[in-house]
Amino acid sequence: MSSLLQMNSITKSYGSKFALNDVSLEIGPGKIVGLLGSNGSGKSTLMKMVTGLLQPTRGTLTVTGLPVGLKSKALVSFMPDRPLTESWMKVRDAITFFQEFYDDFDIVKAREMLQFMKLNESDRVSVLSKGMSERLQLTLALSRDARLYLLDEPIGGVDPVARGKILDAIVEYYNEDSSIIISTHLVRDIERIFDEVVFIREGEIVMHEEVENIRIKYGKSVDDMFKEVYAE
Amino acid sequence: MMKLLKYDFKRNSAKLLGVAVVLILAQLSIMLLMNDITLIIVITLLTYMIAGVILFITPIRTYSYNLKAYHRKLLPVHSLKTIISPIAMGFICLLILGLIMLIHGYVYLTVYDNTQILYIIKTYPMDTIISLLSACWIIINMFITIFLAITIATSIRSKGSFWIGIVVFFIIVNGLSWLDNLLFGGAEWGFFRIFADESNSSVNGVLTNMNSLQTSISGGMIGSFIFELVCSVAFLYVMVKLIDRKVEA
Numbered sequence: 142m143s144s145l146l147q148m149n150s151i152t153k154s155y156g157s158k159f160a161l162n163d164v165s166l167e168i169g170p171g172k173i174v175g176l177l178g179s180n181g182s183g184k185s186t187l188m189k190m191v192t193g194l195l196q197p198t199r200g201t202l203t204v205t206g207l208p209v210g211l212k213s214k215a216l217v218s219f220m221p222d223r224p225l226t227e228s229w230m231k232v233r234d235a236i237t238f239f240q241e242f243y244d245d246f247d248i249v250k251a252r253e254m255l256q257f258m259k260l261n262e263s264d265r266v267s268v269l270s271k272g273m274s275e276r277l278q279l280t281l282a283l284s285r286d287a288r289l290y291l292l293d294e295p296i297g298g299v300d301p302v303a304r305g306k307i308l309d310a311i312v313e314y315y316n317e318d319s320s321i322i323i324s325t326h327l328v329r330d331i332e333r334i335f336d337e338v339v340f341i342r343e344g345e346i347v348m349h350e351e352v353e354n355i356r357i358k359y360g361k362s363v364d365d366m367f368k369e370v371y372a373e
Numbered sequence: 374m375m376k377l378l379k380y381d382f383k384r385n386s387a388k389l390l391g392v393a394v395v396l397i398l399a400q401l402s403i404m405l406l407m408n409d410i411t412l413i414i415v416i417t418l419l420t421y422m423i424a425g426v427i428l429f430i431t432p433i434r435t436y437s438y439n440l441k442a443y444h445r446k447l448l449p450v451h452s453l454k455t456i457i458s459p460i461a462m463g464f465i466c467l468l469i470l471g472l473i474m475l476i477h478g479y480v481y482l483t484v485y486d487n488t489q490i491l492y493i494i495k496t497y498p499m500d501t502i503i504s505l506l507s508a509c510w511i512i513i514n515m516f517i518t519i520f521l522a523i524t525i526a527t528s529i530r531s532k533g534s535f536w537i538g539i540v541v542f543f544i545i546v547n548g549l550s551w552l553d554n555l556l557f558g559g560a561e562w563g564f565f566r567i568f569a570d571e572s573n574s575s576v577n578g579v580l581t582n583m584n585s586l587q588t589s590i591s592g593g594m595i596g597s598f599i600f601e602l603v604c605s606v607a608f609l610y611v612m613v614k615l616i617d618r619k620v621e622a
Contacts, residue, residue: 155530194446194622210617215449225444227384234383241376242448 143206145170145289145320146191151200153186153344160186162344164200168289168320173311173334175352175363176324178341179371184324185222187341188291191322192219205288215244218287220278222294226266232277233262239281251284254314258306272303279307283314290321296330304330332363340370377450377458381435388431389466396424400477410485421474428470429512432463436520440527441622452616456609460516467512471505514601518545521608528619549604557597 146168153161161183168174178184189195190202193209204213226235232255240246255262258276260269269277279295295311296304304327312334315321325331332338332352340348347370350358355366382389399420407413436459439445445455482491494501519542526538 189622192447194443196618196621211449211451214447219443219447221443223443225447227380227444229384229387238380238444242450 143170144168145205146322147201147203147206148187148191149201151187151190151197151202153183153190153195154198159344161190161197164341164344164346166339166346166349168322168337170288170318170320172320172336173315174320174322175328175331175335175338176322176341177326177328177338177363177367178324179326182341183344184341185293186344188219188293188322188324189221191289191291192217192221194221216288218282218285218290220282220290220292220295222297224266224274225278225281228267230266231262232260232264232266232269235266235277235281236262236284239284243285245286247284247286250314251280254280254284254310257310257313272299275299276303276307276310279310283310286316286319288319290315290319292321292323294325295323296325296327301330308334328367329364335363338363338366340367342371374450374454374457374461377445377448377454378461381432381439381458381462385431385435385462388427392424392427396420417477421470425467425470428466429463431466432459432516433519433523435459435462437523437527440524440616440620443622446622452613453609455616456517456520456612460513460520463516464509464512468509471508510598510601514605517605517608518542518549521545521612524612524615524620528615530621549601553597553600556600557594 144167146166148164148166151161151164151166152159164183164187166187176184176187186195190197191204191209193214202209204216207213207216226238230238236248236251236255239251240248258273258280260273260277260280264273266274266277275295279292282290282292292311296307299307308331311321311323323331323335335352337349337351338355339346348366352363355361355363359366361369400417403413403416403420407416436456439455439459522538522542522545525541526534529537
C-alpha cells in the first residue's frame with residue numbers, strides 16, 4: 142500500500158531553535174490520524190510544511206509521491222489555525238471562492254454541510270462567532286474531495302456542543318479514500334474517531350501507534366497515554 | 374489569473390470606490406466654488422496626484438498581504454499569477470484614472486481655449502503616443518521593482534527585514550539607472566523634445582516658431598527599453614523562485 146504522506150528526516154529550525162527535529166512519518170490512505178502534542182510541540186509547523194506554507198530546513202516531503210508544490214496543493218485540504226476567508230466575504234462568497242479555485246470542491250456537499258452546521262449563506266464572515274467561524278472553515282476544508290485533509294485544532298476554543306457537532310461532521314463528511322490528520326491537545330474529546338495517533342514533543346515524534354494497539358499493548362486509552370507521555 | 378484579479382478587486386472595492394467618490398466630489402467642488410484659473414489647475418492636479426498615489430499604493434499593499442495570506446498561499450495557482458494579478462489591478466486603476474485625466478484635460482483645454490498644448494500634441498503625435506506608452510511601462514516596471522524588494526524582504530525571517538527591503542529597492546533602482554546610463558547613455562524615451570528644443574521660440578508662452586522634429590525614437594531608447602524589459606523578466610523569475618522556496622506564511 143503506497144503512502145499518502147511521506148516525511149523523511151524533516152528538520153525545521155529558526156536559528157538555533159528547532160521547531161521540528163529529524164521527523165520521519167508515513168501515513169497511508171483511509172486513516173484518521175491524531176497528531177497530538179502540547180502547545181508549541183510542532184504540530185502546526187508539521188502541518189504547514191505538508192501544505193507548503195513553510196519550507197523544511199532539511200529533509201524530503203512528498204504527498205502521493207509528489208514533492209510539496211503546485212501539484213500537491215491540489216491534493217491537500219488544510220484547515221489552519223486562522224480563517225481561510227476574508228473579512229469582506231459572506232459565507233456564500235467563501236464557498237464561491239473555494240469552488241472557483243479548487244477543481245475538487247463539491248458544492249452539493251458544501252451546501253449539505255452548511256445546513257448541518259446551521260450556517261446561512263447570507264451571513265457575513267466577519268460577524269460569525271468563533272465556533273461558527275470554525276464550522277465554516279471546516280465546511281470549506283471538508284467540502285473538497287482531497288487526498289489528504291489536515292485539520293489544525295478544529296475543536297480548539299469551541300464549546301462542548303460545538304465540539305460534538307464538528308467531530309460528527311468530520312466523520313460524516315470526510316472522503317474515506319483519503320486520510321485525515323487532526324492536530325489537537327484536547328485528546329479526550331476527540332480520541333473516539335482516531336485510527337492512529339502520533340505523539341509529538343519538542344519537535345520530535347515520540348510515538349506513532351494505532352489506537353487499537355495502545356489499548357491492547359498498554360491497556361490505556363489515548364488520553365491516559367497522552368498524560369503519561371506529556372507528564373512534567 | 375483573472376480569478377485572482379477578481380478577488381483582489383473585490384477586497385479593495387470599498388477603497389477604490391471611496392477614491393472615485395472623493396475625486397468626483399473634489400472636482401465638482403473645484404469647478405463650482407473656485408474662480409482663479411491657476412488655483413483650479415493646481416488643486417485639480419493635486420487631487421489627481423493624491424488619487425494616483427492611493428491607487429499606486431493599493432496593489433503594493435495587496436501583494437504584500439497576498440504573500441502572507443494562508444488562503445492565497447494554499448491555492449494551486451502558479452506564483453507568477455500571484456505577482457501579475459496586483460500589477461494588473463494597479464495598472465487598470467491607474468489607466469482609468471489617466472483616461473479620466475485626459476478627458477478632463479481635453480475638456481479644460483477646449484473650454485479655456487488653450488490651444489498651445491493641443492498644438493504641441495498635434496504637432497508631435499508620435500511623441501504623445503510614446504510618452505503615454507512610456508508612462509505605462511514606468512508604472513509596470515516600478516511595480517515589479519517594488520514587488521521584488523517586498524518579496525526579498527518577506528523571504529528574510531529576521532528583524533529589520535522591512536529595512537532590508539527598502540535598501541534593496543534603492544540599490545536596484547540606482548544600480549539599474551547606472552547600468553542604463555553606462556550602456557545607453559541615459560536615453561529616455563517618450564519625452565516631448567519640444568520642451569528641450571532651443572530652436573523653438575515663443576512669446577508670452579505661446580509658440581511662435583516651432584521646428585519640425587522627427588520622432589524621438591532612437592537606437593539608445595529601444596536598447597534602454599529592452600534592457601528594462603529583460604531586467605523585469607529576470608526580476609519576475611527571481612520572485613517566483615523566492616515565493617516557491619523562501620517566502621513563508
